[in-house]
Amino acid sequence: MTAEAPRGPRDPFVDQAAGAAVKAADRAHVFHSWSAQGLLDPLAVAGAKGSYFWDYEGNRYLDFTSGLVFTNIGYQHPVVVAAIQEQAGKLATFAPAFAIEARSEAARLIASHTPGDLDKIFFTNGGAEAVENAVRMARVHTGRTKVLSAYRSYHGATSAAINLTGDPRRWASDNGSAGVVRFWAPFLYRSSFHATTEAEECARALQHLEDTIAFEGPGTIAAIVLETIPGTAGIMTPPPGYLPGVREICDRYGIVFVLDEVMAGFGRTGEWFAADHYGVVPDLMTFAKGVNSGYVPLGGVAINAEIAATFETRPYPGGLTYSGHPLACAAAVATIRLMEEEKVVEGAARLGEKVLGPGLRELAEHHPSVGEVRGVGAFWALELVRNRETREPLVPYNATGEAAAPMAAFGAAAKARGLWPFINMNRTHVVPPCNVSDAEALEGLAALDEALTVADGYTA
Ligand code: PLP
DSSP states (O other), rough: OOTSSSOOOSSOOOOHHHHHHHHHHHHHHHOOOOOGGGGGOOOEEEEBTTTTTTTSSSEEEEESSSSHHHHOOOOOOOHHHHHHHHHHHSSSSSOOTTTHHHHHHHHHHHHHHSSSSOEEEEEEEEHHHHHHHHHHHHHHHHSSSSEEEESSSSOSSHHHHHHHOGGGGGGGTTTOOEEEEEEEEEEOGGOTTTOOOOHHHHHHHHHHHHHHHHOOGGGGGGEEEEESTTTTTTTOOTTTTTHHHHHHHHHHHTTTTEEOOOTTTTTTTSSSSTTTHOOOOOSSSEGGGHHHHTTTTOEEEEEEEEHHHHTTSOOOOOTTTTTHHHHHHHHHHHHHHHHHHHHHHHHHHHIIIIIIIIHHHHHHHHOOOOOEEEEEEEEEEEEEEEETTTTSSSHHHHHHHHGGGGHHHHHHHHHTTTTEEEEEETEEOOOOTTTTTHHHHHHHHHHHHHHHHHHTTTTO
């Protein structure tokens, strides 16, 4: 943040000494994810409400990241906070083998929104565990070991999940799960298939998948795991026929189709699940994040009737101490009910159609650094480039340090204007809470407008 830049709107809460103590204890004892610990300088956060959070210095930020894309109903929603408090007073914890009200009701509510016959819910503590268990279910169900996943993907940081992941966070741990094979999923803007239309991209991506399966041996493949709309990797909405095509291929070869909706699920895309946009029903669907807006860690796998039947009389070889934790499930029940009552999913669809989509496209018109705008609902990405013709990314793939400076400068400019942006490689993702107000969204777009001027300075 530059000294002369205007700061974000001020919040009355200022306690620099408290902030310094929080920061000092963090730096002394907290070991953070994905980071060189000695290079970290985390912002000390004093509080959050709705679409905003604030630090101890009095700076307030509009959160266009929803945490890590999980606060689909914003921070500190009083209804969900009260539900957690009430559950804590009633039954704060209980072992997973018993039937308890919060868990039963959470499973019932989730199953009422999942597509098709995905009616049984296995609860986990987050997204990676959901993916681990979906893969395990597919392997036991089919008796096969290989699992196919896409290069542009993120599925979590545990053993099988990180090996399925297509992004560079996999590289240091690429030694675990036998039988993971990666392929290219469709992404017209940077087509791996030299396609120039969505229809071409779709047909060629499906043919590439068919070829991969043929050369790997269809009878060796347990599952294909795809994010319905890849999130962290760039919010690439697939061409309309792609996921139905994958469904058909899976059916033909007896391969379990796993859709990972950890990021795209629970309203993010303007449908309860992104699969609903494409009329596709997977065999297994993973979820986490938005299921309870991340208020208490929770994830899970929604299981179809056929795979559930495999484990009717044969034990499922997996489990977790906190599977279906009462506090997490109570938060899910409250979140889902209020999403129904407050029409949060419909609101996210409208937000995308009426506010974010048009607003971001307008920004693209006068900022040469914006190569592409794509997304749906409250789930958008701006692809930032040095040159619109060549589509050279504003920073190279997986750039760090000096090479990543243009994105760092863009990020600093956004923060100086009171907007906390989501940045991944050469992209900024616009992923506010699904219930962000129109006025807040417009405030964020105005800050982005100014920050993009900084990115424009790196174009050629
Ligand atoms: N799958 C997807 C699509 C995700 O976006 C993520 C996290 O961002 C995960 C899995 C892993 O979830 P978690 O970090 O809760 O383990």
